[in-house]
Amino acid sequence: MSLIPGAELAQLFRSFEHTAFRLETMDYYYSPNETRALQQFVAGEEVDLGWFQNWLGLIRGAAAEGRRFARVRVVSLPLTDYSMFGVFCSQHTNAAGEDIRYLARDQAADLPDYDYWLFDSRTLVRMHFEDDTTFRCGEIIEDPASVVRHSYWRDAAWHRAVRRDDFATD
Numbered sequence: 001m002s003l004i005p006g007a008e009l010a011q012l013f014r015s016f017e018h019t020a021f022r023l024e025t026m027d028y029y030y031s032p033n034e035t036r037a038l039q040q041f042v043a044g045e046e047v048d049l050g051w052f053q054n055w056l057g058l059i060r061g062a063a064a065e066g067r068r069f070a071r072v073r074v075v076s077l078p079l080t081d082y083s084m085f086g087v088f089c090s091q092h093t094n095a096a097g098e099d100i101r102y103l104a105r106d107q108a109a110d111l112p113d114y115d116y117w118l119f120d121s122r123t124l125v126r127m128h129f130e131d132d133t134t135f136r137c138g139e140i141i142e143d144p145a146s147v148v149r150h151s152y153w154r155d156a157a158w159h160r161a162v163r164r165d166d167f168a169t170d
Contacts (some may be wrong), residue, residue, distance in 0.1 A: 002139065002140040002142070003080040003128075003137045003138070003139050003140075004125070004137060004138045004139075005137055005138075006135060006137070006138075006141060009096075009125060010118070010128070010136075011051060011136045011139075012117070012119050012123065012137045013058055013062075014058070015065065016062075016067060016119040016120050016123075017120050018067060018068065018116060019068050019069075019070060019076070019118075019119070019120060020062075020067070020068070020069050020070070020118075020119050020120075021069075021070045021071065021072075021117065021118045021119075021154050022069075022070075022071040022072075022115065022116070022117050022118075023071075023072055023073060023074070023112070023115060023153065023154065023157055024072070024073045024074060024115055025074045025108075025112070025113055025114060025115055026102060026115065026129070027075065027076050027080045027082060027083055028052060028080060028133055029082070029129075029133050029134075030132050030133045030134045031135075032142070033051045034051055034052075034085075036048065036051070037049065037051055037052070037085075038081075038082065038085050041081075041084075041085045041088055042081050042085070047088070048049075050090065052092065053091065054078055055093070056092060056093065056096045056155065057096075059093060059096040059098045060096045060097055062097065063096065063097025063098075064097075067149070068097070068098075068099070069093075069097065069098035069099070069100070070098065070099045070100075070101075070158070071098060072100075072101050072102070072103055072154075072157040072158060072161045073086060073090075073100065073101070073102050073103070074103050074104075074105055074108045074111065074157070075102055075103070075104065076104075076105045077082075077104055077105070077106075087102070087164065087167065087168050088166045091164070091168070094164050094165075098165045099120040099164075101158065101161035101163055101164060101167070102161055102162050102164065102167040103157055103160055103162070104150045107112065107160050108157065108160075110156070111153050111156065111157055112153060113149075114126060114127065115127035115129075116150055117138070118147070118150055118151060118154055119145070121151050121154070122147060122148075123140065123141055124140070124141040124142075124146060124150050125139065125141070126137040126138065126139040126141055127139075140166050163164045
């Protein structure tokens with residue numbers, strides 16, 4: 001097993017050639033960077049997106065180079081406050097060039113119950129989280145059969161998922 005910390009995972013975001021896909025499966029992720037923005041969102045206040053600018057810049061840069069970020073979020077219905085916050089934030093990531101889509105949990109029973117990134121359909125990184133849902137590390141999986149299986153799951157999730165703008169109006 002090859003574990004990589006967040007800094008090494010971040011390098012993959014800068015070095016992929018064509019596509020970076022993420023399957024998100026949890027209803028909440030703890031990140032100290034977004035805590036205040038989440039509180040503002042839940043309180044109905046104006047949300048300060050300063051914490052988000054580096055990620056948006058990364059997406060814009062990749063999009064300008066013809067590289068694509070895509071993501072399917074598996075969500076429980078009704079949405080949690082955190083998932084609603086994610087829908088709010090995804091308007092900004094989609095505007096920057098990422099394509100985020102949503103899939104109701106009851107339509108994802110045949111998908112894995114863990115998060116992963118798939119870079120260029122050849123580099124698979126399974127995400128590992130602490131009990132409080134803080135990101136711990138990524139696990140690079142190089143087994144070709146696993147990469148193919150996760151590529152299939154990506155395609156299945158993408159086929160069933162709803163575009164963010166359509167999902168946000170439901």
